[in-house]
Amino acid sequence: xxxxxxxxxxxxxxxxxxxxxxxxxxxxxxxxxxxxxxxxxxxxxxxxxxxxxxxxxxxxxxxxxxxxxxxxxxxxxxxxxxxxxxxxxxxxxxxxxxxxxxxxxxxxxxxxxxxxxxxxxxxxxxxxxxxxxxxxxxxxxxxxxxxxxxxxxxxxxxxxxxxxxxxxxxxxxxxxxxxxxxxxxxxxxxxxxxxxxxxxxxxxxxxxxxxxxxxxxxxxxxxxxxxxxxxxxxxxxxxxxxxxxxxxxxxxxxxxxxxxxxxxxxxxxxxxxxxxxxxxxxxxxxxxxxxxxxxxxxxxxxxxxxxxxxxxxxxxxxxxxxxxxxxxxxxxxxxxxxxxxxxxxxxxxxxxxxxxxxxxxxxxxxxxxxxxxxxxxxxxxxxxxxxxxxxxxxxxxxxxxxxxxxxxxxxxxxxxxxxxxxxxxxxxxxxxxxxxxx
Amino acid sequence: xxxxxxxxxxxxxxxxxxxxxxxxxxxxxxxxxxxxxxxxxxxxxxxxxxxxxxxxxxxxxxxxxxxxxxxxxxxxxxxxxxxxxxxxxxxxxxxxxxxxxxxxxxxxxxxxxxxxxxxxxxxxxxxxxxxxxxxxxxxxxxxxxxxxxxxxxxxxxxxxxxxxxxxxxxxxxxxxxxxxxxxxxxxxxxxxxxxxxxxxxxxxxxxxxxxxxxxxxxxxxxxxxxxxxxxxxxxxxxxxxxxxxxxxxxxxxxxxxxxxxxxxxxxxxxxxxxxxxxxxxxxxxxxxxxxxxxxxxxxxxxxxxxxxxxxxxxxxxxxxxxxxxxxxxxxxxxxxxxxxxxxxxxxxxxxxxxxxxxxxxxxxxxxxxxxxxxxxxxxxxxxxxxxxxxxxxxxxxxxxxxxxxxxxxxxxxxxxxxxxxxxxxxxxxxxxxxxxxxxxxxxxxxxxxxxxxxxxxxxxxxxxxxxxxxxxxxxxxxxx
Numbered sequence: 001x002x003x004x005x006x007x008x009x010x011x012x013x014x015x016x017x018x019x020x021x022x023x024x025x026x027x028x029x030x031x032x033x034x035x036x037x038x039x040x041x042x043x044x045x046x047x048x049x050x051x052x053x054x055x056x057x058x059x060x061x062x063x064x065x066x067x068x069x070x071x072x073x074x075x076x077x078x079x080x081x082x083x084x085x086x087x088x089x090x091x092x093x094x095x096x097x098x099x100x101x102x103x104x105x106x107x108x109x110x111x112x113x114x115x116x117x118x119x120x121x122x123x124x125x126x127x128x129x130x131x132x133x134x135x136x137x138x139x140x141x142x143x144x145x146x147x148x149x150x151x152x153x154x155x156x157x158x159x160x161x162x163x164x165x166x167x168x169x170x171x172x173x174x175x176x177x178x179x180x181x182x183x184x185x186x187x188x189x190x191x192x193x194x195x196x197x198x199x200x201x202x203x204x205x206x207x208x209x210x211x212x213x214x215x216x217x218x219x220x221x222x223x224x225x226x227x228x229x230x231x232x233x234x235x236x237x238x239x240x241x242x243x244x245x246x247x248x249x250x251x252x253x254x255x256x257x258x259x260x261x262x263x264x265x266x267x268x269x270x271x272x273x274x275x276x277x278x279x280x281x282x283x284x285x286x287x288x289x290x291x292x293x294x295x296x297x298x299x300x301x302x303x304x305x306x307x308x309x310x311x312x313x314x315x316x317x318x319x320x321x322x323x324x325x326x327x328x329x330x331x332x333x334x335x336x337x338x339x340x341x342x343x344x345x346x347x348x349x350x351x352x353x354x355x356x357x358x359x360x361x362x363x364x365x366x367x368x369x370x371x372x373x374x375x376x377x378x379x380x381x382x383x384x385x386x387x388x389x390x391x392x393x394x395x396x397x398x399x400x401x402x403x404x405x406x407x408x409x410x411x412x413x414x415x416x417x418x419x420x421x422x423x424x425x426x427x428x429x430x431x432x433x434x435x436x437x438x
Numbered sequence: 439x440x441x442x443x444x445x446x447x448x449x450x451x452x453x454x455x456x457x458x459x460x461x462x463x464x465x466x467x468x469x470x471x472x473x474x475x476x477x478x479x480x481x482x483x484x485x486x487x488x489x490x491x492x493x494x495x496x497x498x499x500x501x502x503x504x505x506x507x508x509x510x511x512x513x514x515x516x517x518x519x520x521x522x523x524x525x526x527x528x529x530x531x532x533x534x535x536x537x538x539x540x541x542x543x544x545x546x547x548x549x550x551x552x553x554x555x556x557x558x559x560x561x562x563x564x565x566x567x568x569x570x571x572x573x574x575x576x577x578x579x580x581x582x583x584x585x586x587x588x589x590x591x592x593x594x595x596x597x598x599x600x601x602x603x604x605x606x607x608x609x610x611x612x613x614x615x616x617x618x619x620x621x622x623x624x625x626x627x628x629x630x631x632x633x634x635x636x637x638x639x640x641x642x643x644x645x646x647x648x649x650x651x652x653x654x655x656x657x658x659x660x661x662x663x664x665x666x667x668x669x670x671x672x673x674x675x676x677x678x679x680x681x682x683x684x685x686x687x688x689x690x691x692x693x694x695x696x697x698x699x700x701x702x703x704x705x706x707x708x709x710x711x712x713x714x715x716x717x718x719x720x721x722x723x724x725x726x727x728x729x730x731x732x733x734x735x736x737x738x739x740x741x742x743x744x745x746x747x748x749x750x751x752x753x754x755x756x757x758x759x760x761x762x763x764x765x766x767x768x769x770x771x772x773x774x775x776x777x778x779x780x781x782x783x784x785x786x787x788x789x790x791x792x793x794x795x796x797x798x799x800x801x802x803x804x805x806x807x808x809x810x811x812x813x814x815x816x817x818x819x820x821x822x823x824x825x826x827x828x829x830x831x832x833x834x835x836x837x838x839x840x841x842x843x844x845x846x847x848x849x850x851x852x853x854x855x856x857x858x859x860x861x862x863x864x865x866x867x868x869x870x871x872x873x874x875x876x877x878x879x880x881x882x883x884x885x886x887x888x889x890x891x892x893x894x895x896x897x898x899x900x901x902x903x904x905x906x907x908x909x910x911x912x913x914x915x916x917x918x
Contacts, residue, residue, distance in 0.1 A: 047512075065492065088567070091494065260592070261626060373634065375855055398677065401912060434910075436677025436858075436860075436911060
């Protein structure tokens, strides 16, 4: 734990312990530092050094909640922030559900949850990695004739939670990301694509050349895309896009959307959402997990849970407030940690081979997922599948359905897990999507 | 009141001599431009939900960012401790992008040669907190009395006040104070088995009384109910190619996505945009004249000066279908050997400036809206959109309608749901076949994202007709 974080922790603990006992208080402190390096055409283009910290104070005064934050950690500024949270609370109206987390609270500082791997990195070293990564993309094929560069970003961050019911916890984490974006051109038409790797430790990032090659390969494979006619057919979503669909699912079962009736899954508790073979679990304590954390953002201890079992929705994701609204208990889900999407069917390595006529979707655009009705309609790019084989790239089409139907229609899940997200999932094969083209 | 000038400078013993030392430290013989940006922002937000004004927050964020540019290279460091020694350290880090000695000295002069487009007072303190709470409650009761099908009402009132200071190695400095108010209302209506949402909002660079003491919030509440009601009766949308009429105002988000981003200077300098090297060429139908204008008073997308201290301007991007120019910041203007256009913007001191839009709109034409609708035999009339996205390299864009109708034999018919438009920017603009005389700017609700940075923007356009664009929906045959 860095020294100044340790000092801030001590200072904030002393301050919260000495605040009035009439009101409830919560302090959330976050600090991070790191750097971003970008190289383009073999030379460094950008170096950015980061250094952020912020304190958020929540005050609950007679079931009224005020929040104030500052990035100035002087004693005077902390005091002003606390006062502001009290003033805001005093103007609000009583809401019987307001209250800070009281049960299952964390009580340990500097918790090691296997996600903190600080490493001294020289700017020189990072520049060299990005140059090597971009070079392998530029040299991959002569149709790669432009680049947005390769970027290396790392950060080390520290999280602290304190509340007047005794929550007191902190942990540190690191994150390393290497990416490459290149442009392929053929017959005057340009296509851009990217590849990246994000991990908790520097050593797990992988070979920069592999990331460069992948970005080039993806950009080139997009060239010569044709339009497609309107049809209904099965689609395969790449693991990256599957993650997006499951994050819509997780948002739909978030307690705050449920009690506001602002979710298409508002009446689905203990009901079938997916087909039998699918289970979804949360695993907060995975070593090197991108979502790992010892407690949620309210200081509630997190543990493994089965969210979906045999396709049935077991639980909503609840924080203290939404749990009170729904007369339930917090599930430690002020936010979520690592999510694993699993299937009892054998996970297939080549989903494409199982489709006679369909589309492999590799990019989705636009904001066409309606969280209230489940209606889903988005712009897409992909590859036509004919007789179990990729035929050619297709563009300028949309895919549409309703998420309730899409979830039920997930026929197969691939074993090609996506590792750049805290949601761990493979490719999905979804039946019966409407493809809108010309 | 500029908080940087009135508080941050005296509290940290900073003066213009020290600021010029910082600029000298961050610049040098091999450095083309360096600048220091200082910012103090206060943001507040009040929300009424379930009939209770249940949450309020205030955030203060302050800090500085220093950047050194050498040809295409940029070094950047930021921090939130305004002490001279810390700022000097950041200046040295920033300059380390290239091996260069520091400058001897920089003489700084204030640039006050620009028009102030908005007031210099903080909206946060323009009315009491009690008045803000009462206002929200009044709108909430109004909605609940007006429509008994209401399931949920969420009303938000928020504002920010941003004091900035920017000084650069060209030898100029400027101060600006930027108020911003935003109001939004969302309702969920239920009828039988169906639930639908409607939302409406407005905002701009003014103070609360300009909004609170008018009928506007009530009109927006009516509008949110109207949209939810329309959607309760909406039918699935047929997928395929069709003629689309876009309504005036907010549908200008099409322009923002389809052409705006592709005309930003950075993408064109790097030639990654599909508008690269097309100045002087025809990129749209001759009915299209597209402008980016940061100088409209009180507008959400307006700025007196951009975040590099350049006064904003009214820039013609496309004139009668011909591409006239790109939007530029200082760095890209210099590299492309053109003038800066006042489009250098950044989300905050912790982000690098880049060319961004301000208020982007298309000028009106000579048709009228009714005539346009009447000319469509079979198509769609899209009036409201919930958002969009573009790939500036291929030009492919997408956006999703939140209110749209079928047009049959020149008449507006049933509402449709889940409609997405997809197309290629230049191709679609070439298919604009009619433009009405009803140009309108949006109500001041737009936020644009680029490379992880969000900035407030405005959009606008007249009613216009696009022949043949791909529409996404769930229906394949003529089921509707």
